[in-house]
Amino acid sequence: MALLEMRDVHLTYSTAAGDVPAVRGVNLAVQAGEVLGVAGESGCGKSTLASTVLRLYPKSARVSGEVLLNGEDVLTMRWGRLRAARWSEAAVVFQGALHSLNPIQRIGKQLTEPILLHDPTATPKSASAKVRQLLDHVGLPTSYVDAYPHQLSGGQKQRVMIALALSCDPEVLVADEPTTALDVMVQAQILDLMSAVARELQMAVLFISHDLSVLGSTCDRVAVMYAGRIIEEGPARDVFDSPKHPYTRALSAAFPTIGDRASRYAPSGLPGDPPYPADLPSGCPFHPRCPDALPVCPTVDVKLRHAGPQREAACVLVGQPAAVE
Amino acid sequence: MSPASHVPATGEVTGVQALDNRAGSPAEAPVLDIADLRVSFRGRRGGVAKAVDGVNLSVNRGEIVALVGESGCGKTTLARTILGLQRPESGEVRYLGKALDYRRRALKAYRGEVQLVLQDPTGALNPRHTVYEAVAEGPRVHRMDDEPGRVARALSQAGLRPPERFFLTYPHELSGGQRQRVVIAGALALEPKVIIADEPVSSLDASIRGEILALLLKLRDDLGLSVLVVTHDLGLAWNIADRIAVMYLGRIVEVGTTEEVLQSPRHPYTRALLSVVPEIDQIEPVVLRGETPDPSRIPTGCRFHPRCPALADGTAAAHGIADDCVGSPLNVLPATGGHRAACWLAE
Numbered sequence: 001m002a003l004l005e006m007r008d009v010h011l012t013y014s015t016a017a018g019d020v021p022a023v024r025g026v027n028l029a030v031q032a033g034e035v036l037g038v039a040g041e042s043g044c045g046k047s048t049l050a051s052t053v054l055r056l057y058p059k060s061a062r063v064s065g066e067v068l069l070n071g072e073d074v075l076t077m078r079w080g081r082l083r084a085a086r087w088s089e090a091a092v093v094f095q096g097a098l099h100s101l102n103p104i105q106r107i108g109k110q111l112t113e114p115i116l117l118h119d120p121t122a123t124p125k126s127a128s129a130k131v132r133q134l135l136d137h138v139g140l141p142t143s144y145v146d147a148y149p150h151q152l153s154g155g156q157k158q159r160v161m162i163a164l165a166l167s168c169d170p171e172v173l174v175a176d177e178p179t180t181a182l183d184v185m186v187q188a189q190i191l192d193l194m195s196a197v198a199r200e201l202q203m204a205v206l207f208i209s210h211d212l213s214v215l216g217s218t219c220d221r222v223a224v225m226y227a228g229r230i231i232e233e234g235p236a237r238d239v240f241d242s243p244k245h246p247y248t249r250a251l252s253a254a255f256p257t258i259g260d261r262a263s264r265y266a267p268s269g270l271p272g273d274p275p276y277p278a279d280l281p282s283g284c285p286f287h288p289r290c291p292d293a294l295p296v297c298p299t300v301d302v303k304l305r306h307a308g309p310q311r312e313a314a315c316v317l318v319g320q321p322a323a324v325e
Numbered sequence: 326m327s328p329a330s331h332v333p334a335t336g337e338v339t340g341v342q343a344l345d346n347r348a349g350s351p352a353e354a355p356v357l358d359i360a361d362l363r364v365s366f367r368g369r370r371g372g373v374a375k376a377v378d379g380v381n382l383s384v385n386r387g388e389i390v391a392l393v394g395e396s397g398c399g400k401t402t403l404a405r406t407i408l409g410l411q412r413p414e415s416g417e418v419r420y421l422g423k424a425l426d427y428r429r430r431a432l433k434a435y436r437g438e439v440q441l442v443l444q445d446p447t448g449a450l451n452p453r454h455t456v457y458e459a460v461a462e463g464p465r466v467h468r469m470d471d472e473p474g475r476v477a478r479a480l481s482q483a484g485l486r487p488p489e490r491f492f493l494t495y496p497h498e499l500s501g502g503q504r505q506r507v508v509i510a511g512a513l514a515l516e517p518k519v520i521i522a523d524e525p526v527s528s529l530d531a532s533i534r535g536e537i538l539a540l541l542l543k544l545r546d547d548l549g550l551s552v553l554v555v556t557h558d559l560g561l562a563w564n565i566a567d568r569i570a571v572m573y574l575g576r577i578v579e580v581g582t583t584e585e586v587l588q589s590p591r592h593p594y595t596r597a598l599l600s601v602v603p604e605i606d607q608i609e610p611v612v613l614r615g616e617t618p619d620p621s622r623i624p625t626g627c628r629f630h631p632r633c634p635a636l637a638d639g640t641a642a643a644h645g646i647a648d649d650c651v652g653s654p655l656n657v658l659p660a661t662g663g664h665r666a667a668c669w670l671a672e
Binding site: 041042154183184185186187188189192210211212213250251253254255256258259263264265266267268269270271273274 | 395396500501502503530531532533534535536537538539542557558559560561563564565583587588597598599601602610612613614
């Protein structure tokens with residue numbers, strides 16, 4: 001059974017200007033020891049999707065579908081049960097991680113707090129031993145328990161955030177853009193660390209990023225989101241190397257292969273902007289920007305189709321017999 | 326470990342050398358020429374952080390040069406010094422062959438010709454100013470004529486067409502890509518000769534990134550602009566740069582054409598940077614431990630030696646240079662003269 005499973009999840013924000021459907025029917029499953037990447041542009045709904053795992057969305061949002069943590073639906077949990085599940089069953093490494101640490105508390109204290117809150121058997125002594133073990137696990141010297149956040153570099157703070165997420169031994173980890181503000185080399189270190197931890201502790205990891213190339217090399221599978229839906233899914237390397245959906249193809253081409261003559265002096269982009277969720281184009285929401293759009297595209301709203309072994313894509317061009325070469 | 330002194334031997338470095346004829350016009354002097362530049366900051370406890378520790382670099386007319394390195398390597402300090410926002414401790418920034426004049430009036434004129442484009446367009450724009458106001462600010466400060474015409478021209482060069490449609494819009498009404506175009510238009514309104522772009526696309530979405538890079542290429546082709554792009558993104562460099570300078574801990578450790586540096590890198594640091602680019606999977610990733618070390622305690626010998634994979638795996642010892650790596654300082658690379666690396670293995 002999948003540790004994390006989403007079934008037909010919809011989330012609509014109510015705003016003064018009307019309803020904004022941010023997530024429009026997402027299905028996904030993450031197994032133990034598996035890293036699933038979610039890629040997409042800003043505004044595609046990927047962070048909203050992450051917020052459903054721990055029910056972190058605002059009260060005014062309307063949600064339907066099921067978000068199953070180990071078989072139990074988060075969306076219908078009672079408040080006390082949800083509080084217990086947060087952090088000890090599923091934890092989040094947030095996007096603005098560098099600003100998420102309390103600047104006036106020592107690292108050790110911040111790491112001890114969730115352990116003492118969530119584990120009734122924990123004593124200050126056992127918690128402090130656990131903190132040292134966590135720091136060691138994420139590659140930081142244990143002497144950092146006495147450090148303040150400003151004494152650490154960006155990469156080190158991000159490691160502390162990962163240690164914080166691991167502090168209550170969750171089975172599910174959601175990482176929302178965990179490396180966005182970091183340098184290439186530090187990013188590589190953090191990505192290595194996260195995939196090693198996921199495999200070692202047999203966690204299910206949902207890894208959200210706008211950078212498809214990062215996901216392609218770190219995750220087992222990748223789901224690409226556009227306008228609140230998953231429009232392509234498959235094994236990470238395959239999706240990056242041979243994308244089926246025209247949108248994934250554009251995203252993938254935005255990161256050039258060094259040494260590829262075709263991309264030299266020819267940066268590749270995608271004209272236009274992502275649609276505003278409250279005002280989606282008819283039919284396939286990608287059709288106004290799609291380089292391969294057909295006359296039918298503005299009228300058919302394509303669902304995910306089978307697109308090869310373990311692959312799915314939501315495009316009319318996928319899964320049809322190749323009539324012309 | 327004591328801080329090493331890095332006084333180069335006399336005659337080792339000269340500012341203007343034989344001109345690089347790979348890009349731009351070989352007959353003229355480089356637009357920007359940085360000669361043996363050093364910038365340091367005094368710490369509270371008497372320590373001295375050598376942020377830029379001997380850099381030679383030139384940018385020719387119509388050339389795009391990428392300055393690549395990790396955070397803390399001094400690339401932003403170098404960019405600030407080029408703009409005259411920071412005085413160098415020694416060395417010179419030469420613009421069109423003349424050393425930078427730090428008197429107020431001269432500096433103001435210089436800043437009209439060398440413009441900065443920053444990373445985060447949302448932070449760079451005043452949310453309460455219209456696009457017109459944002460772009461007109463520079464020409465007003467520099468008391469230039471025909472303000473509306475200039476603004477319209479700059480917006481249209483930056484790809485915001487028809488420009489009049491954008492005059493009265495506010496930043497929040499624009500997408501991230503359009504905001505970055507407004508920032509670029511603000512720079513173009515002064516008709517600069519050089520643009521210094523500090524991570525111009527790193528805060529933008531993947532689909533927009535290509536458009537902004539294509540715009541920089543087009544500006545170079547149409548207006549003959551020179552561009553110095555400060556970035557940690559090697560893919561960006563491959564997309565647009567003519568030449569690449571790799572910076573590590575205050576020094577340029579490898580310089581050459583984009584093809585030379587990215588396809589046959591000579592410095593172990595460049596190789597490590599390339600190996601962690603996610604798109605390249607033929608190479609075994611060399612993930613360096615730790616981050617850029619402290620510029621107030623620059624290692625002796627080769628400044629990269631404590632993290633160098635070639636020293637750690639015995640390659641350096643096999644070549645009989647391990648002692649040099651640890652103990653002998655390397656020469657500062659010249660600004661011109663082809664593909665060079667500051668590494669004892671490449672000597």
